[in-house]
Amino acid sequence: MTEVFELETFLPYRLNRAAEFVALRFAAQYKARYQLTRPEWRTLAALGSSERPMTATEIGAHSSMHKTKVSRAVFGLEQRRWLKREEDGRDRRVEHLALTPAGKQAYRELTGLASRYQAELLSMLGAENVEALSNGLQAVERAMRKAGASGSAALT
């Protein structure tokens, strides 16, 4: 039984490579046009989709980012004047973060890009493949929630 291990068949490797490929093609767009980092884009997306202001902690939970990443992304967006901080009257540790008009405008443009990219992926991969991929990812997402706070080093 000389079972040879092949990297090509190893799920973590395949997932990683696919994620890199898919994410990089999109990242290239917002990096080129807006000089935005990925944490900044995610923060923008989180804030833009929310009715009310969010705290940094909420952003981290919503977009699966470590708090230091969020902190730096918030700082970056603040410098661009795409978001503003508002203090909480009751708890002075907390900051309520909301997009400025310029931030909302950027959000609209970037989510436009994102939607177009999503559509491009769909036609590139085929609807039934995207469906399968999505179902598979859903299973991983369930597993993540189950492993939850315990396992993820990404959110420590």
Next chain:
Amino acid sequence: MTEVFELETFLPYRLNRAAEFVALRFAAQYKARYQLTRPEWRTLAALGSSERPMTATEIGAHSSMHKTKVSRAVFGLEQRRWLKREEDGRDRRVEHLALTPAGKQAYRELTGLASRYQAELLSMLGAENVEALSNGLQAVERAMRKAGASGSAALT
């Protein structure tokens, strides 16, 4: 039509998060036991599965790694005495890399870990979900080959 963009439904985001989750759980194992980095593990896996020695360039192509990553990983494995370099008689730019006996031993142990982890994933996610995921990934892999040398910044 106030179509709200939701990060949760954005494929690049979902792929990235799932890949991080799945890869990190495995990386924790080889980091803890062998203090191995991911590029080192990938290099080891590439070399171990090959009959004959490989060049650094071949390793990069086989395991989707930038040449600087490969260069550093090779250096690391060399220091551990898990691999040896052999010069090419005809072309002195090229190095032929092969695992030492200690390297082969490590390869066996680590691929054992990997296989067990793969099995754990299968039971964790369910066979039919892994099947779906795998099919979806295959579509991405086809797209990668098609976009090929042109698109990938990861292999520049």
Next chain:
DNA sequence: AATCAATAGTTACGCTTGCAACTAATATGC
């Protein structure tokens, strides 16, 4: 009320990364 624990967010530090520039060797065009 005083202490100790927990939480929100920031920062210092060392490590990893990718890009670009580099060295060395070989291949190509004229």
Next chain:
DNA sequence: GCATATTAGTTGCAAGCGTAACTATTGATT
């Protein structure tokens, strides 16, 4: 045969990263 381009692999550098430590504030225990 000489100049130029290309290829293999390495390295300097700046940027991004996570860990741990930190400040500031609030909550819990007694």
